[in-house]
Amino acid sequence: MKYTTSVNGNTYQIEINSAHQITVDGEIFAVDFESVSHQPLYSLLLDGGSHEAYIEYDAEGWQVLHRGDRYTVSVADERMQRLAQLGGLQADAAGREFLLKAPMPGLVVSVPVADGQPVEKGDLLLVLESMKMQNELRAPRAGTVQRIRAQAGQSVEQHALLLALV
Amino acid sequence: MINKILIANRGEIAVRILRACHELGIATVAVYSDADRNAMHVHRADQAYYIGPSAARESYLRADKILDAARKSGADAIHPGYGFLSERADFASACAAAGLAFIGPPPGAISVMGDKARARAAALAAGVPIVPGTDARAHLSDAELIAAAADVGFPLLVKAAAGGGGKGMRSAASQAELPAALAAAHSEALAAFGDGTLYLERLLPNARHIEVQILADMEGNVIHLGERECSIQRRHQKLLEEAPSPFVGDDEELRQRMGALACKVASAVGYANAGTVEFLMDEDRNLFFLEMNTRLQVEHPVTELVTGIDIVKEQIRIARGRKLSRKQSEVRMTGHAIECRINSEDPYNGFLPSIGTITTSILPTGPGVRVDTGVYAGYTVSPYYDSLLTKLICYGESRGEALLRMRRALEDYRLIGVKTTIPFHQKLLDSHRFMAGKFTTRFLDEDFHVADKPPTNPRIAAILATLVAHQQGQQTAHIQQHNVRDTSNWKWVGRWERMHR
Structure with missing residues (x-):
């Protein structure tokens, strides 16, 4: 299986030849890859080099935490690439709705935005108090605030929908 | 006599105190809320008593329930740890009234130091300089604080009179930022301490936050255990501490002068037990008294490692009415x-x-x-x-x-x-300014970001992510194939025919 993988502006052509061999941009490597005790923790032996990383998938892509560095990696296989070329995956991230959900249970301290208000990336959307701290939840991108579901003084559960950004 | 200690706290500090008790052969009592039935301190203690619902104000902040647990368990002393009831003079008094030793300073010292205005006055009277600011005792309204701000000078800090640990604290660089800072500090102070009173204090540019650990026995002997460097803070929350401070370095004269000032502040309020005097040090190594924490600090272990003194055991020793185990001349910082x-x-x-x-x-x-x-x-x-x-x-x-x-x-x-x-600390330790020891209290908020430096190994990250994606893709493909094979076409036709009979 062939993959096109990009991270930090670099793109790599990676082919999985077998369980123990991969080709990266034409260069062949011996690999041994295992997950550690069924955790999102993985061990990679690559031509004798030992690497360990936490790897999780979220809305932005694969999050790889390796020796204190965090990488956001996008991995596309041949089928996804063909679909992208045919225009099947044109619904890009900016066009989709972003749903702001409570990252933890807490108390809504303030909602400094109003329905229909345009916001820039990094603007404050909501202040949530949890673990004795006031946590500022900010816009991950520019958009318009809609469907505000939370108000100041309200207790919310984890993953509760707070507002939408379109 | 202290034979059994109730630890009115939770988390790592409760476990730390348990360890000291167990080394001394003292029996231990833990208290716990609904959320903490399976917390480590409950498992490790000799006895454990339930004190109420998860919210701290219904459990760990309920002095009555804690005193009740002490009575039921037969404890003869209470160690408050840090946070919660540790700096509440009324709690220390209530312990004494119940015939329990409070492992901490006398209530009088707590109440002076807990009131920032009286603390500043006490430091000034002891000959220790203070940072310019408004009087916290005045209970100024927001409008009065805004009016007083020009005299204090910008940039300034809005602080909670009942505060500590960076809670209820906000900075304002100009008059325009002040109303928002006041509002935020007010609600945070109210939530954390039940008291929203605020005051203002000048923010010293390029200052370092350095504190001195002191120990005082009940006979009035006070010694210091050297300083701790606490300038690595994010929004006034300490994240990393070290001892000794790289700024004080080999300057033994400065270290002893600072230590002597800290001891003077402690003596001035009749302090006993372990405490910490916090200073700000400006670029020219001038010292300003910030506040005194009348309890065990989160960062006490760094001092323990460089002095070899077990501060928690020393606290218990002092509470037992014994003299300090060491004189000032016997305290040495190594490493x-x-x-x-x-x-x-x-x-x-x-x-x-x-x-x-x-x-x-x-x-x-x-x-x-x-x-x-x-x-x-x-x-x-x-x-x-x-x-x-x-x-x-x-x-x-x-x-x-x-x-x-x-x-x-x-x-x-x-x-x-x-x-x-953990990854934040890894990046911080890689930063050249941190390595060189050239940082102030503003370093994290202004000059450092965890994603600053380009990561070193994008190719390995790419390979790792691809292998995980591949592995998970194979798994889903396998599951789908399995489902398809599960019901044969013949069976499916048979069922379909039966359905339509």
């Missing part, structure tokens, strides 16, 4: 110690708290490594309490060795299930 606070927060996402169940916890060990933790694999981090999970403390003969050891230990630590500040 260097660093503490990293590992919080359940996501450093790559604005330090947002993270909750969940810890699935793996493999502690770093080896030479010069100490871990003070309150969590274990299987433990669930709840949203009710402080996000501090564990403290990693490393010792080295020199600052360089301690740094390298800390780097190694952070890499060794496997704490999975919640997001932690």
Whole structure:
């Protein structure tokens, strides 16, 4: 299986030849890859080099935490690439709705935005108090605030929908 | 006599105090809320008493329930730890009234130091300079504070009169930023301390936050155990501390002068037990009294490692009415110690708290490594309490060795299930300014960002992500194939025919 993988502006052509061999941009490597005790923790032996990383998938892509560095990696296989070329995956991230959900249970301290208000990336959307701290939840991108579901003084559960950004 | 101690706290500090008690052969009593039935301190104590619902104000902040647990368990002393009831003079008095030894300072000293205005007045009277600011005793309204701000001078800090630990504190660079800072500090102070009174204090540019650990016995002997460097703060929350301070360095004259000032402040209020005097040090090494913390500090282990003194045991010794085990001349700082606070927060996402169940916890060990933790694999981090999970403390003969050891230990630590500040510390330790010791209290907020430097190994990250994506893709494909084979076409036709009979 062939993959096109990009991270930090670099793109790599990676082919999985077998369980123990991969080709990266034409260069062949011996690999041994295992997950550690069924955790999102993985061990990679690559031509004798030992690497360990936490790897999780979220809305932005694969999050790889390796020796204190965090990488956001996008991995596309041949089928996804063909679909992208045919225009099947044109619904890009900016066009989709972003749903702001409570990252933890807490108390809504303030909602400094109003329905229909345009916001820039990094603007404050909501202040949530949890673990004795006031946590500022900010816009991950520019958009318009809609469907505000939370108000100041309200207790919310984890993953509760707070507002939408379109 | 102290034969049984009730620990009115939770988390890593409760476990730390349990250890000291057990080494001294003293029986221990833990208290716990609904959320903490399975917390480490409950498992490790000799006895444990339930004190109420998860919210701190219904359990760990309920003096009546804690005193009740002490009475039922037969404890003869209470150690308050830090936070919660540790700096409440009324609680210390209530302990005494109930015939219990309070392992901390006398109520009078707590109330003077707990009131920032009286604390500043006491320091000034003892000949210790203070930072310019408004009088916290005046209970000024927001409008009065805004009016007074020009005299204090910008930039300034809005602080809670009842405050501590950076809670209820906001900075304002100009008159325009002040109203928002006041509002935020007010609500945070009210939530954290039940008292929203605020005051203003000048923010010293390029200042360092350096504090002195002191010990005082009930006969009035006061000694200091040297300083701790605490300038690495994010929004006034300390994240990393070290002893000695790289700014004080070899300047033994400055160290002793600072220590003597701290002892003077303590003596002035009739202090007993362990305490910490916090100073700001400006670029010219001028010292200003900031506040005194009348309790055990989170960062006490760095002092323990460089002086060899067990501060918690010393606290118990003092509470037993005995003299300090050492004279000032017998206190010596050797080597260097660093503490990293590992919080359940996501450093790559604005330090947002993270909750969940810890699935793996493999502690770093080896030479010069100490871990003070309150969590274990299987433990669930709840949203009710402080996000501090564990403290990693490393010792080295020199600052360089301690740094390298800390780097190694952070890499060794496997704490999975919640997001932690471990990667933040790894990046911080890689920063040249930190390594060189050239930082002020503004460093983290202004000059350092966890994602600043380009990551070093994008190709390895790409390979790792691809292998995981491939593995998971194979798994889904396998499951689908399995389902298809599960029901043969013949069976499917048979069922379809029966349905339509």
